[in-house]
Amino acid sequence: MVAAVRVHKVGGPEVLTYEQIEVPAPGPGQLRIKQHAIGVNFIDVYFRTGLYPALGGLPFVAGNEAAGEVLEVGPGVTEFKRGDRVAYVVGLGCYAEERLVPADRAVKLPANISYEQAAGMMLKGMTVEYLLRRTFKVEKGMNVLMHAAAGGVGLILCQWANHLGANVIGTVGSKDKADLARANGCHHTILYREEDFVARVKEITGGKLCDVVYDSVGKDTFPGSLDCIRPLGMFVSFGSSSGPIEAFNINLLQFKGSLFATRPTLNTYAAKREDLLAIANDLFGVVGSGAVKIPVNQKYPLRDAAKAHRELESRATTGSSILLP
Numbered sequence: 001m002v003a004a005v006r007v008h009k010v011g012g013p014e015v016l017t018y019e020q021i022e023v024p025a026p027g028p029g030q031l032r033i034k035q036h037a038i039g040v041n042f043i044d045v046y047f048r049t050g051l052y053p054a055l056g057g058l059p060f061v062a063g064n065e066a067a068g069e070v071l072e073v074g075p076g077v078t079e080f081k082r083g084d085r086v087a088y089v090v091g092l093g094c095y096a097e098e099r100l101v102p103a104d105r106a107v108k109l110p111a112n113i114s115y116e117q118a119a120g121m122m123l124k125g126m127t128v129e130y131l132l133r134r135t136f137k138v139e140k141g142m143n144v145l146m147h148a149a150a151g152g153v154g155l156i157l158c159q160w161a162n163h164l165g166a167n168v169i170g171t172v173g174s175k176d177k178a179d180l181a182r183a184n185g186c187h188h189t190i191l192y193r194e195e196d197f198v199a200r201v202k203e204i205t206g207g208k209l210c211d212v213v214y215d216s217v218g219k220d221t222f223p224g225s226l227d228c229i230r231p232l233g234m235f236v237s238f239g240s241s242s243g244p245i246e247a248f249n250i251n252l253l254q255f256k257g258s259l260f261a262t263r264p265t266l267n268t269y270a271a272k273r274e275d276l277l278a279i280a281n282d283l284f285g286v287v288g289s290g291a292v293k294i295p296v297n298q299k300y301p302l303r304d305a306a307k308a309h310r311e312l313e314s315r316a317t318t319g320s321s322i323l324l325p
């Protein structure tokens, strides 16, 4: 038996239940992993509340990202062996001391990346890779707006976009978060709970507006985000921390300047193994070179997963949060 955090009914953080579960031997194509660090992500909240349904039904082990060592490989696995250091983003099952992972979703960790860094960056950092390199190719001199710039995805995106030579504008919920975002490559910060972020973006860009807006806040920043984008620019809605954006008339994109809009997810971009490996290698490259640092700013024992969720949801965290089994 191993310790895990399960959800028996969807709801608030209190439904995260620390208990013992069985982990069977790995089946064909599977790895049994001893987990060393587990990522906490906003998507974990969406599953816990039922906004995203758990495909396997209830109960489920929460969590979508972790890093650890291979204990045992199942039949047919040739790419990994016992003792390999690996990390992965896998739909649910990660808040546990040990787990089974499909081998084709695991990535070997380079020696210069620690388990804690990996748990703080696989989901968030690979998301940043596809957002900046695939969904919209950010180039030198472009104006980029990132909402929640001091968050887990936010701090990684600010550093990476800065590294690409973009002019990075970030919205944040407090002055401390503004300082942190600026220390992580964000050139201009906007306190969007106090300031009109659309007016500030116009001012900062001298009326040119942004080539791309990365919006994970959702309800509270829509449709304002569209007014921050130059004609023919790109609106990337990749999360809904404040609640989902309601259905809107697509003609709005015409009136705002023939905008492009997309609602991407890492699952699609990393669906093929070769893409997963390419995205992960790109991330390992910028982290390995020091261009992007992974700020793991909150660490909790696994049994305190509910506390981690409360703090994430109440906007009390910055950078990445991890659980330690």
Ligand SMILES: NC(=O)c1ccc[n+]([C@@H]2O[C@H](COP(=O)([O-])OP(=O)(O)OC[C@H]3O[C@@H](n4cnc5c(N)ncnc54)[C@H](OP(=O)(O)O)[C@@H]3O)[C@@H](O)[C@H]2O)c1
Residues within 6 Å of the ligand: 040, 041, 042, 043, 123, 124, 127, 148, 149, 150, 151, 152, 153, 154, 171, 172, 173, 174, 177, 216, 217, 220, 238, 239, 240, 241, 242, 243, 264, 265, 266, 267, 312, 313, 314, 315, 316, 317, 318, 319
């Ligand atoms: N589509 C994908 O592939 C993908 C992958 C990873 C993450 N995401 C999305 O990216 C977003 C960031 O994820 P994360 O794990 O790094 O979380 P995070 O950004 O560290 O935390 C969420 C942040 O959102 C801001 N926020 C604004 N309104 C909020 C509200 N009403 N309640 C709570 N927070 C609010 C807060 O920052 P301020 O205080 O500064 O406002 C808060 O710190 C999430 O929406 C997540 O779903 C999407």
